[in-house]
Amino acid sequence: xxxxxxxxxxxxxxxxxxxxxEDKLEPLxxxxxxxxxxxxxxxxxxxxxxxxxxxxxxxxxxxxxxxxDDGDKQDSVLKNAPNAEYGFFAVPKVIE
Amino acid sequence: xxxxxIQGAKGDWEVVVGLExxxxxxxxxxxFSGASTExxxxxxxxxxxxxxxxxxxxxxxxxxxxxxxVRTGLALGAQINKFSVFDRKNYFYAxxxxxxxxxxxxxxxxxEGIVLLDLGEGKTKEVGVERIHLEQDAGxxxxxxxxxxxxxxxxxxxxxxxxxxxxxxxxxPDEAGAYLTKLRSxxxxxxxxDGNMEQGSMRAxxxxxxxxxxxxxxxxxxxxxxxSIRFVRQAIEVEARRQVDIIEAGGTIDQETRLFDPNKGETxxxxxxxxxxDYRYFPDPDLLPLEFDDAFIEAAQDSLPELPDVKKARFxxxxxxxxxxxxxxxxxxxxxxxxxxxVAALAKAAKKDEAAVAVKASxxxxxxxxxxxxxxxxxIANSPVTAEQGADxxxxxxxxxxxxxIAKDVFEIMFETGKDAAAIVEEKGLKQVSDTGAxxxxxxxxxxxxxxxLEQYRxxxxxxLGFFVGQVMKATQGKANPGMVNQLLKPKLDG
Numbered sequence: 350x351x352x353x354x355x356x357x358x359x360x361x362x363x364x365x366x367x368x369x370x371e372d373k374l375e376p377l378x379x380x381x382x383x384x385x386x387x388x389x390x391x392x393x394x395x396x397x398x399x400x401x402x403x404x405x406x407x408x409x410x411x412x413x414x415x416x417x418d419d420g421d422k423q424d425s426v427l428k429n430a431p432n433a434e435y436g437f438f439a440v441p442k443v444i445e
Numbered sequence: 446x447x448x449x450x451i452q453g454a455k456g457d458w459e460v461v462v463g464l465e466x467x468x469x470x471x472x473x474x475x476x477f478s479g480a481s482t483e484x485x486x487x488x489x490x491x492x493x494x495x496x497x498x499x500x501x502x503x504x505x506x507x508x509x510x511x512x513x514x515v516r517t518g519l520a521l522g523a524q525i526n527k528f529s530v531f532d533r534k535n536y537f538y539a540x541x542x543x544x545x546x547x548x549x550x551x552x553x554x555x556x557e558g559i560v561l562l563d564l565g566e567g568k569t570k571e572v573g574v575e576r577i578h579l580e581q582d583a584g585x586x587x588x589x590x591x592x593x594x595x596x597x598x599x600x601x602x603x604x605x606x607x608x609x610x611x612x613x614x615x616x617x618p619d620e621a622g623a624y625l626t627k628l629r630s631x632x633x634x635x636x637x638x639d640g641n642m643e644q645g646s647m648r649a650x651x652x653x654x655x656x657x658x659x660x661x662x663x664x665x666x667x668x669x670x671x672x673s674i675r676f677v678r679q680a681i682e683v684e685a686r687r688q689v690d691i692i693e694a695g696g697t698i699d700q701e702t703r704l705f706d707p708n709k710g711e712t713x714x715x716x717x718x719x720x721x722x723d724y725r726y727f728p729d730p731d732l733l734p735l736e737f738d739d740a741f742i743e744a745a746q747d748s749l750p751e752l753p754d755v756k757k758a759r760f761x762x763x764x765x766x767x768x769x770x771x772x773x774x775x776x777x778x779x780x781x782x783x784x785x786x787x788v789a790a791l792a793k794a795a796k797k798d799e800a801a802v803a804v805k806a807s808x809x810x811x812x813x814x815x816x817x818x819x820x821x822x823x824x825i826a827n828s829p830v831t832a833e834q835g836a837d838x839x840x841x842x843x844x845x846x847x848x849x850x851i852a853k854d855v856f857e858i859m860f861e862t863g864k865d866a867a868a869i870v871e872e873k874g875l876k877q878v879s880d881t882g883a884x885x886x887x888x889x890x891x892x893x894x895x896x897x898x899l900e901q902y903r904x905x906x907x908x909x910l911g912f913f914v915g916q917v918m919k920a921t922q923g924k925a926n927p928g929m930v931n932q933l934l935k936p937k938l939d940g
Contacts, residue, residue: 410733415473415509419493420480426492436488437596440539
């Protein structure tokens, strides 16, 4: 049985920067527990000596050459920024 | 060197230090994209949509970055893992557009290795390396450009870093300094990182704890992002002192992230970073495991140059240098290269074995040239006197054309003008006078001009020999061959 409580939900939400109203925490904890319990069924399968599967197809990691063939597109990069100044993203001050 | 101890009110304390060094990999393109890594471009001009974390963009590993990490591992005698995995390290910050850093957590590309510290006076110490993994750098935030906004430049975002993690094997600020110095020297030798700490291509997180000698490890604090070897030493000193004071006052150390302020000479807590420590690592579903074969490792091994420790041993055994000079010369690859060019050119011109001229070359290099460079604020890389020119100067001493004394003057002119030694000697008429007749004539004149001193000398005041030598050298503007002067002068004085 998974045991996600309200405080854990609040912490995960905070780490993911998702705002969740106080009255939604309890129901969400219930939902998350249900999901985890459902996934937990997998632990019934014996996986001793089985390597973790990293892909469903028999593929290898593709490598690239060390050549510069991208970049130089400041306009595109900044196009969706809510605010940009002098070529920088301008975001709310995040000083320590 | 005695053990480093912090004196507390209640006895001596030992400091335990481990370093996590972030070294920017030398590559043209970034770790997972084709954008350039060059320093100093317009903001956000070297950013691909992968680096900006646009939806749907997928990372593709840059093989050169893998090769450089493997070469670095091999240079540290480390275990190379033919199978490693990229994970996502999740945290939220404005200059990290993905919301996670692609890094390696459980299966790094390089395992355990060793760095040999040179602690002076021939003393060495082994410091263990726990692992090296590849990861992405974040972007750069600037907080002081605008009253309301932080400006973010993603040019660095996605540049490849090697995180080189040491064991907690260091016991003093000096050892930590020696470790960083050696590590920097090695990565510069092999060309996997430029080691430029001012530009941030190498920076260290310093883990510090204190304990009574022999006790279990104490609780550590991590001092983030220290960007010079001097600051690493200072940070350890003040942090160890802070911890001792707390413990002796009955307190306990909280494990936390701290920042070193070199202006105030103190470390302070970065509390806001604390909850971010919950990184929720998991294997990056966008990337398959990183795999390569033995041939890849062998090729990386074959590409390594002679490393500083091996070079130092060779300078000592084959060329007869002492431990100190050999250590100085190999510390920077450019210096070692200069020295080897110098010795080869000198040996060839003087028609002698390299071993026969190496000590002279080393003395001139570490004494005269380094002294002049230091005074002029230059480095060996922009020395006005090339190794070949240095060899030409030393040959003139070897073959007796000029004396060692005159050579110093010639060198000064070379250093200022960049001219060749032979040209300066010719131009200024500095050739050593080795003509017996000419020297004898001058000696006769000097003796004749100083009858009083001659009398005293003959009465037993031997020390006056020096006076006469000096007078002869003066009369020849230092050009007389000193050996011949000594040889010819004594019989004449003795009558």
